[in-house]
Amino acid sequence: MxxxxxxxxxxxxxxxxxxxxxxxxxxxxxxxxxxxxxxxxxxxxxxxxxxxxxxxxxxxxxxxxxxxxxxxxxxxxxxxxxxxxxxxxxxxxxxxxxxxxxxxxxxxxxxxxxxxxxxxxxxxxxxxxxxxxxxxxxxxxxxxxxxxxxxKASLRLTKHEKESLKILELDRKDLSSDEHVVKIKASYKRMAKLHHPDMGGDTEKFKQLNEAHKQMLLWTENPQYAxxxxxxxxxxxxxxxxxxxxxx
Ligand SMILES: [Zn+2]
Structure with a gap:
C-alpha cells in the first residue's frame, strides 16, 4: 500500500x-x-x-x-x-x-x-x-x-459547543444570524443574573454558564461550516x- x-x-x-x-x-x-x-x-x-x-x-x-x-x-x-x-x-x-x-x-x-x-x-x-x-x-x-x-452548507459544532449552546438556551438559528455575538452575550447576561451565587444561584450552574459563554465566544472567532x-x-x-x- x-x-x-x-x-x-x-x-x-x-x-x-x-x-x-x-x-x-x-x-x-x-x-x-x-x-x-x-x-x-x-x-x-x-x-x-x-x-x-x-x-x-x-x-x-x-x-x-x-x-x-x-x-x-x-x-x-x-x-x-x-x-x-x-x-x-x-x-x-x-x-x-x-x-x-x-x-x-x-x-x-x-x-x-x-x-x-x-x-x-x-x-x-x-x-x-x-x-x-x-x-x-x-x-x-x-x-x-x-x-x-x-x-457553506451548515454550521459545524463540536459536542462541547452543542452543550454550551444548550446551557445558554440558544439554538443553531441564533448562531446563523449576523447578530450571533450579541445574542450570546445577551443570553449570558440574562442567565448570569438568574444563576449568580450572590443572588442565591447554584455555584456549579454558574460555573457551567461561564464556561459555555467562553466556549461560544471562542467559536464566533472561528466559526466552522461543513x-x-x-x-x-x-x-x-x-x-x-x-x-x-x-x-x-
Ligand atoms: Zn490532535
Whole structure:
C-alpha cells in the first residue's frame, strides 16, 4: 500500500479524497480519538485554530481567494489561489520529527513571511514581493478547482459547543444570524443574573454558564461550516469571509 508521502512525491499532488473515512484528529491526525470527537484534545484544537488565524496575515498579503492546508506524515502543504490568478502556488515544508502539523505550519508561515519581508527590506514593493513569492511556488499541475470549496452548507459544532449552546438556551438559528455575538452575550447576561451565587444561584450552574459563554465566544472567532467532500482531507480558506473551515 502507498503511503501519503509517496502519493505526494509521485505526481506532486496531494490527494484531497480518501476512499475510506477514518476517525482522525483534524489537527494532528492521530487516530487516538474518542468516538464522536473531531480532535484528540482541546489543546490540539486550539493550537490549529491559532496557527490558522496566524496564517490569515500571509493570505491577505497574497490576496488569496482560496487556500487549502493539508499535511502528510512528511510534509505540511499550504496551497494558495490569489484573487487575480488561475494558478495555485504551493508552499510546502518538511515535517520536523516530534512536531505537530500545526507547529510545522507555523514554521512554514513564518518562513514565507521572512522571505517576503526580506524582499520588502531590499526595496521591493509589497505587491511585487507577494507576486515573486507566489510565482516562485507556482504549481501548474494542480487544478485550482481542487481548493475551491462549495458554499457553506451548515454550521459545524463540536459536542462541547452543542452543550454550551444548550446551557445558554440558544439554538443553531441564533448562531446563523449576523447578530450571533450579541445574542450570546445577551443570553449570558440574562442567565448570569438568574444563576449568580450572590443572588442565591447554584455555584456549579454558574460555573457551567461561564464556561459555555467562553466556549461560544471562542467559536464566533472561528466559526466552522461543513464544506463539500472534495475538501474532506484538508482545511479550506475562503478569502471573502477570511475564514478557515475544517476538513469533513
Ligand atoms: Zn490532535
Amino acid at each position: 502507498k503511503t501519503s508521502a509517496e502519493q505526494l512525491s509521485e505526481n506532486g499532488v496531494v490527494r484531497y479524497t480518501t476512499p475510506a473515512k477514518q476517525l482522525k484528529c483534524l489537527s494532528c491526525g492521530t487516530d487516538r480519538i474518542k468516538p464522536g470527537r473531531r480532535y484528540c484534545s482541546r489543546q490540539c484544537r486550539q493550537q490549529i485554530n491559532w496557527v490558522l488565524s496566524l496564517s490569515k496575515g500571509l493570505l491577505r498579503t497574497f490576496n488569496a481567494r482560496y487556500a487549502a492546508f493539508s499535511f502528510t506524515r512528511n510534509h505540511v502543504i499550504l496551497d494558495v489561489l490569489p484573487v487575480w490568478s488561475k494558478v495555485i502556488s504551493r508552499f510546502i515544508c518538511k515535517r520536523t520529527f516530534g512536531n505537530k502539523p500545526a507547529e510545522d505550519l507555523k514554521n512554514l508561515i513564518l518562513q514565507a513571511g521572512r522571505e517576503w519581508y526580506q524582499m520588502v527590506d531590499n526595496n521591493t514593493s509589497k505587491s511585487f514581493a507577494s507576486l515573486s513569492l507566489l510565482e516562485k511556488n507556482h504549481k501548474e499541475s494542480i487544478n485550482p478547482k481542487n481548493i475551491k470549496p462549495d458554499r 464544506s463539500r467532500r472534495a475538501l474532506q482531507d484538508c482545511w479550506s480558506y475562503d478569502g471573502v469571509t477570511s475564514r478557515w473551515s475544517p476538513p469533513l
